[in-house]
Amino acid sequence: xxxxxxxxxxxxxxxxxxxxxxxxxxxxxxxxxxxxxxxxxxxxxxxxxxxxxxxxxxxxxxxxxxxxxxxxxxxxxxxxxxxxxxxxxxxxxxxxxxxxxxxxxxxxxxxxxxxxxxxxxxxxxxxxxxxxxxxxxxxxxxxxxxxx
Amino acid sequence: xxxxxxxxxxxxxxxxxxxxxxxxxxxxxxxxxxxxxxxxxxxxxxxxxxxxxxxxxxxxxxxxxxxxxxxxxxxxxxxxxxxx
Numbered sequence: 499x500x501x502x503x504x505x506x507x508x509x510x511x512x513x514x515x516x517x518x519x520x521x522x523x524x525x526x527x528x529x530x531x532x533x534x535x536x537x538x539x540x541x542x543x544x545x546x547x548x549x550x551x552x553x554x555x556x557x558x559x560x561x562x563x564x565x566x567x568x569x570x571x572x573x574x575x576x577x578x579x580x581x582x583x584x585x586x587x588x589x590x591x592x593x594x595x596x597x598x599x600x601x602x603x604x605x606x607x608x609x610x611x612x613x614x615x616x617x618x619x620x621x622x623x624x625x626x627x628x629x630x631x632x633x634x635x636x637x638x639x640x641x642x643x644x645x646x
Numbered sequence: 647x648x649x650x651x652x653x654x655x656x657x658x659x660x661x662x663x664x665x666x667x668x669x670x671x672x673x674x675x676x677x678x679x680x681x682x683x684x685x686x687x688x689x690x691x692x693x694x695x696x697x698x699x700x701x702x703x704x705x706x707x708x709x710x711x712x713x714x715x716x717x718x719x720x721x722x723x724x725x726x727x728x729x730x
Contacts, residue, residue, distance in 0.1 A: 529730045545729075546657070546658055547657075547729075548655070548657050548703070548706075548722055548724070550706060551703055551706040551707075551722065552729075554706045554707075555706075576729060576730075587730065588729070588730050608730060611729050611730045612727075612729060612730045613727070614708065614727065615727055615729035615730070616657065616703065616722070616724050616727055616729075617727060617728065617729030617730075618657060618658035618659070618725055618727065618728050618729075619728045619729075620658075630658060630659045630725065631728045632725070632726045632728065633726060633727075633728050634726055
């Protein structure tokens, strides 16, 4: 399974991967890069990862989800490299016989990704500065040369 | 006491701070992740700017700082994760 990609995420591909005749509900989640006008404007986010561990962690969390919702089929892609504003950085599809499991499994995957995946993002600002994003608290702006 | 060599990897902001993505450190084994953190701080002056208790992984699994480290292990220093 290829979880990491440097290409745009194609939702129809994710849906096709989870489609099955026994599934009556499919939930798709997209995380997209958002602008932050009050912070000076964000033009994109540069994603980087500890790639081998990210793949291993995806394997583990998807196995957990499949154990918890055994009839659910899951597909996920996380983008690396530069993702412009409005484009998806992550796409998750969860298909299940009934909608409750599809919603719950999809939610589980994104929440665990947020907690565990060794992936980092650097916001690229309209003024040319760049900022490593710490979800727990916003760190100091670093300049284009990476100087803290 | 035996000495082991641990491969250390830095990512994202920590790689920028350290000025490198990998290094190798020698530790007295059995060691813990905290021992590796101390060694890295001594070996790389700019690593003093890492948090005192960074997130860490050993052989691609999240661990706490008291987790054991053995010869040949890969120890990664992980900035706060921001996937999704």
